[in-house]
Amino acid sequence: MVTILEASPRTETGKKLGALRAAGILPGVVYGPKEGPVSFSISRKVFEKVFEAAGESTILTLKGVGADKDVLVQEVAYDPVLGHALHVDLYAVEQGKSLKVNVEFDFTGEAPALKLPSTVLTKVLYEIEVECMPRDMPSHIDIDLSKLAEIGDSIHVRDIPALPGVEFLADPDDVIVVVSAVEEEVEAPVEAVDMAAIDVEKKGKKEEEEVPAE
Numbered sequence: 001m002v003t004i005l006e007a008s009p010r011t012e013t014g015k016k017l018g019a020l021r022a023a024g025i026l027p028g029v030v031y032g033p034k035e036g037p038v039s040f041s042i043s044r045k046v047f048e049k050v051f052e053a054a055g056e057s058t059i060l061t062l063k064g065v066g067a068d069k070d071v072l073v074q075e076v077a078y079d080p081v082l083g084h085a086l087h088v089d090l091y092a093v094e095q096g097k098s099l100k101v102n103v104e105f106d107f108t109g110e111a112p113a114l115k116l117p118s119t120v121l122t123k124v125l126y127e128i129e130v131e132c133m134p135r136d137m138p139s140h141i142d143i144d145l146s147k148l149a150e151i152g153d154s155i156h157v158r159d160i161p162a163l164p165g166v167e168f169l170a171d172p173d174d175v176i177v178v179v180s181a182v183e184e185e186v187e188a189p190v191e192a193v194d195m196a197a198i199d200v201e202k203k204g205k206k207e208e209e210e211v212p213a214e
Contacts, residue, residue: 003054005047005071007064010039026085030062030071032092040065044085051076051085057103058139062090070134072101093134100169102127103138105176109146111153113179119151125176128157129169136165143176154178 010027012020017027026044031037040062051073054060062069071090079086093099104127111121128141141163143155158172 002061003050003058004061004063005042005050007040007042007062009065010041012041013039021086026088028088028090030065030069030090030092032069033094035092038065042088047088048085055104055139057101057137059093059134059137060090062092070095072099095134098131098133099137100129100131101137102129104140105143106140107143107145107177109144111145111148111179113148113150113153116151118182119179120182121145121148121177121179123177125157125170125174128160130166131169132163132166136163138163138166145177148177148179151179151181 007028010020012027020027020041021044024044025041026047027039027041028047029037029039050060054073056073059070059072062071069090069092071092074089074091076085076089077087078084105125107123113119114121130137141160143160145155147153147155155176155178156172157168157170157174157176159176160168
């Protein structure tokens with residue numbers, strides 16, 4: 001399925017970008033190995049909806065800015081207060097050449113081991129670098145947690161099912177997720193206080209203070 005971004009060429013720069021953003025328009029730029037940066041604008045709501053569904057590792061088709069381009073979302077700047085997008089950089093991929101990108105893991109299912117007492121599931125990796133042709137790029141990689149049945153069970157990079165045209169660039173022995181036993185803290189024993197010894201010490205000190213000086 002091809003995901004399309006409908007954009008328009010943009011000439012506004014500097015302070016004029018504020019008026020665009022106020023109107024719900026997101027400014028952006030697209031660039032790649034075979035072309036210089038080209039400015040464009042797109043509906044902010046449309047972009048945010050597409051980006052939320054597609055993520056950073058999905059090839060999108062940019063229309064309306066010269067010839068159609070296959071692009072990846074390179075970077076998004078966000079408003080620190082309102083949280084919506086302020087600017088987007090798109091990377092135009094070069095046709096016929098492989099790409100190296102990080103693809104996020106999507107953890108699915110429930111680990112049966114978590115039903116055991118005193119267990120914890122630790123996610124060590126959240127993404128993996130892959131190399132593939134643009135059209136073979138996965139939007140995410142599923143990691144099935146239902147395979148983790150006992151304490152000590154883990155899933156490694158080597159356990160990821162093969163994907164056509166996709167090479168995983170991480171060490172096959174790298175751990176993705178593991179189930180461990182929770183280490184309970186052992187409280188140090190509190191030593192009993194010898195109240196009798198304290199009373200004797202206090203009494204002896206008092207008697208010393210009452211002895212008149214010679």
